[in-house]
Each structure stands twice: as C-alpha cells, then as structure tokens.
Amino acid sequence: MQLSHGGETSPAAAPVARWSVEQVLALAPDAASRTAGGRLGTAGPWSGTGGDGAGAVWGLCEGSGSTPYRTVVDLTGPAYHCSCPSRKFPCKHALGLLLLRAADEAAFRRTDPADWAAAWIEGRRRRADGSPGSGAAREPASTDAARKRAERRAERVTGGVQELEQRLSDLLRGGLAATEGAGYGLWEEAAARMVDAQAPGLAARVRELGAIAGSGPGRPVRLLEECGLLHLLDTAWLGRERLPEPLAATVRTRVGLPASAEGPPVRDHWSVLAQYDTPDGRIVARRIWLYGRESHRTALLLSFGAPGRPPAQALPVGTAIDAELTPYPGGGQLRAELGERFGAVAPAGPPPGIAAAEAPAVYGHALREDPWLDAWPVVLRDVIPVPSKDGWQMADARSASAVPIAPAALSRPGLWKLVALSGGGPVTVFGEIGHRGFDPYAAWDPGEPGDEPGEGEAVPATARSVVPLV
Numbered sequence: 001m002q003l004s005h006g007g008e009t010s011p012a013a014a015p016v017a018r019w020s021v022e023q024v025l026a027l028a029p030d031a032a033s034r035t036a037g038g039r040l041g042t043a044g045p046w047s048g049t050g051g052d053g054a055g056a057v058w059g060l061c062e063g064s065g066s067t068p069y070r071t072v073v074d075l076t077g078p079a080y081h082c083s084c085p086s087r088k089f090p091c092k093h094a095l096g097l098l099l100l101r102a103a104d105e106a107a108f109r110r111t112d113p114a115d116w117a118a119a120w121i122e123g124r125r126r127r128a129d130g131s132p133g134s135g136a137a138r139e140p141a142s143t144d145a146a147r148k149r150a151e152r153r154a155e156r157v158t159g160g161v162q163e164l165e166q167r168l169s170d171l172l173r174g175g176l177a178a179t180e181g182a183g184y185g186l187w188e189e190a191a192a193r194m195v196d197a198q199a200p201g202l203a204a205r206v207r208e209l210g211a212i213a214g215s216g217p218g219r220p221v222r223l224l225e226e227c228g229l230l231h232l233l234d235t236a237w238l239g240r241e242r243l244p245e246p247l248a249a250t251v252r253t254r255v256g257l258p259a260s261a262e263g264p265p266v267r268d269h270w271s272v273l274a275q276y277d278t279p280d281g282r283i284v285a286r287r288i289w290l291y292g293r294e295s296h297r298t299a300l301l302l303s304f305g306a307p308g309r310p311p312a313q314a315l316p317v318g319t320a321i322d323a324e325l326t327p328y329p330g331g332g333q334l335r336a337e338l339g340e341r342f343g344a345v346a347p348a349g350p351p352p353g354i355a356a357a358e359a360p361a362v363y364g365h366a367l368r369e370d371p372w373l374d375a376w377p378v379v380l381r382d383v384i385p386v387p388s389k390d391g392w393q394m395a396d397a398r399s400a401s402a403v404p405i406a407p408a409a410l411s412r413p414g415l416w417k418l419v420a421l422s423g424g425g426p427v428t429v430f431g432e433i434g435h436r437g438f439d440p441y442a443a444w445d446p447g448e449p450g451d452e453p454g455e456g457e458a459v460p461a462t463a464r465s466v467v468p469l470v
Helices: 021-025 031-039 092-103 115-129 143-174 185-196 200-213 219-238 245-255 356-369 414-422
Strands: 046-051 056-061 069-074 079-082 266-280 283-292 298-305 319-327 335-341 375-388 391-396 402-404 427-434 437-444 466-468
Touching: 021 031, 021 092, 021 466, 031 092, 046 092, 056 092, 056 115, 069 092, 069 115, 079 092, 143 185, 143 200, 143 219, 185 200, 200 219, 200 245, 219 245, 245 356, 266 298, 266 427, 266 437, 266 466, 356 375, 356 391, 356 402, 356 427, 375 402, 375 414, 375 437, 402 437, 414 427, 414 437, 414 466
Parallel strands: 298 335
Antiparallel strands: 046 056, 056 069, 069 079, 266 283, 266 319, 283 298, 319 335, 375 391, 375 427, 391 402, 427 437, 437 466
16 A cells, blocks of 8 residues: 655655644544554554654554564655555554554654665655656647637537526426425436536536425525526526636636646645545545645645545645645635645644634625635634524624534534533634534634734644644
8 A cells, every 4th residue: 555645745854743643533534444543553563663753654563464564654745655455545554653653752763764664765755856847748738629629518518508597497487386396306307417518517506406405494595595596607607708717717617617726836834724525426525724824825625536445635634834836717716736845744723813703704705706605714713612592603702793603513523522622712713604604624722821812813833732623
C-alpha cells in the first residue's frame, strides 16, 4: 500500500510538530480504520520505531504472519507506505504508528532510517528535488477539436434545459399538489434526461426536487422555492452570453460542465479547518476547508474516491501548510487546487471570527455572486450552543443574537462534542451558514480565562486544540 497526494514537499529542516490523537484519527478513511488503528496505537505490537527528525517515522508492526508489516510515514505530506495488502489510505498500521507517536514521542528516537524505509523516503525526496515537469511531455490536445466538442456538448445541454423548462411549466400549470401521488419516479425520469443531455448539475437539482416531494409539512413552499431556483439556472444558461464572465462561469459549473483551476496561484500559510467525507452517488467526496493567514481567504479542496475506496487527499485538521492554491473560475467560488508545498505541516490555532449576528449578512452577500449557494463558510467567535424550541442554536455570548443549528447537524455526535467542549461557555466554531441554519464542522478549546484574543485577532498557533465535529 502506498499513497502520496498533493505536491511533493521538500524535506523539513526543523523537527515536525507532534500531532494530537484527534488529528491522527481525522485522517482515517472510515470508522473501522479508526477502531483498528486505535488498537495498534500502543507500544505492544511495534518494534524498530524511529524518526529522522525531518518528517519521516517508521516501525515494524506484528501481524498474523511471521513477518511484521513494514510501515513508514512522511509527515510532510502526509504520505504513507506499508507492506500490508490493505487498499485503504492510510491503513490501520499507519494510523497506529501515528497514534503511538502522538501518545509517546520518546518511542521514536532520532536515527538513520532502516534500509527498507530509507529507499521509500529517498525516492520521495528525490522526486521533490526534481523539476515539476520531469515527466514526459504530453502532446497538447487540438484546440479546434476541443472547441468543437465543447460546442456539441453545449448544444445538448441547451436541449436538456429547454426540455426541463417545459416540464417545469407543465408542473406549475397543473399545480404542485399533483406531484404528491406521482412518486419519486417522476423526478428520476427527468433527472435521467438531464444526464443524457450531459448536464449532471441539473440532474442533481432535479433529484433534490424528488426528495422534497415527500418531506412532510411545508413541502409545497420548499418545492416552489427549488423550482424557482432551477428556473433561474435554466434562464441563466440560455442567456449566458450576456452575463458577466464570473457569473457565466458559475452557471457553467452549476449546470455541471467541467472546469479547471486557473489564475495565479496564491501562496499562504493555510490552516486546515475541517475535513469530512460525504457520499456522492457511488463515489465518496472529501471536502477539506482551509483558511489563509495572510490572504484571509477561505478555500475548499474537493477530491473523490472510487467506489469502495476513500479519496487519497487528506490533511490533518488543526495544522497549517505553507502552500500554493490555484482557484477555480466563477463568482464566489471557493474551490481551489492544492499545488506546490513548502516545508512540513505546523500547528495552527483558530482563525479570527465574527459575531453570530453578522453571519446571515455574510451568506446574503455571497448569494449576490452565486444565487444557488446552499451555504457559506464562516467562523463564529464567542458563541454558546444552547437548546431552542425547535432544536439547538448558537447564541452570541455578548448579545441577544443567535443563529439556529441546521437540522442536518442535530443528529450527529458532533453536536454533543460541541456542547461538552463549551460547557456553557463561549467557544470559536467553524462551519457553514445557509438558509437552513448553521452547520458546525470544527470547534476550538476555549483555553484558560484571559486567553481570548481581541476582535479580529488570530489566536497563537499553540494556544488551543481543535475538535472535529464531522
């Protein structure tokens, strides 16, 4: 098993920061790996552990066979290599090795790597020292052929949009009540037509209409709202030539046309705020949220895993990386691509936050750039999770303002982690604010009294530890 993601990094000159148990477990591809890795996070099954002081750690783990598994981790990636047959990244042995380091760093005395670990470490660092373009140059695709393919696809999408507009007209003409007995098949058939038209973004939104159809009280209002947004997207596609380019790029993305990261790379020290996986059909989508300390930009790294395999890209929550990010086009787009990295990961504290009362206005401002946004990332400072009539809310510790917690978060264990961390006191929380409320993804230990920063000030990197909530 081997994994290397993102850009190759140069060896770190200084010792790599020690990771916490929470940060290690956040890298696990699934719950089973977390459990299995936890059982290997003690000194019992390990021998020959060590580290080179530049980010690499290794060890031999006893298994069911006579030969121990050889496990090595490069913390500057992170990247993993293990002789076990597992197809998970990282495997339980890599997780166990990192958990052992988190609990007992003294077990990893600084020494030269074993021969079996040195070969892999040197290979990674040799690639990091080489030129980015060392691979064989690829023949550039014909610009004319690519343009013709794009035109043919646009024609198919236009045909699908026109058909969808006719379906929406028929739906409203017959009344929304007529959909109650139609079942999910009505929407699935329309979604399949959008897939045929090569507009997967439209297909996904149509399927959401099918989910609303059986969602209980308030269904007609929600259905009408989503139909209105779908009609707005159809209209924007048909008139995309008259739109400003950032908005036109957003429309193309929402319809489902592929886009590439472009524009000048932004180098910054990016704090890893949250990482979580969500099912996307048969594949798994992984979202990693970053915040630039100097640029004050929030960015989203989005990666996908094939059926049965988790996404390869993973970054430990609560750390920071010195790296370049290349943004994707579109108004209000947060997605970016991770580029070259410089040095190893380092500990990071929470970014500066805003008051709860300001969060809805931040989301409203983002809607001007992208009317189809479900939510927008924010960091709330000095908020307390408290029960409300319909669930929970994040109450401002300094005023009477509060924002409701989104229904999706009410059934997750992370809500109770947040309540326990707060203990009735104010905390800093990162999440997304949208029309359904605030969805918390990570929170920071409030620390000792008197540690709180002033408004707009960042917290020292070593002052607080982060608690993932998803």
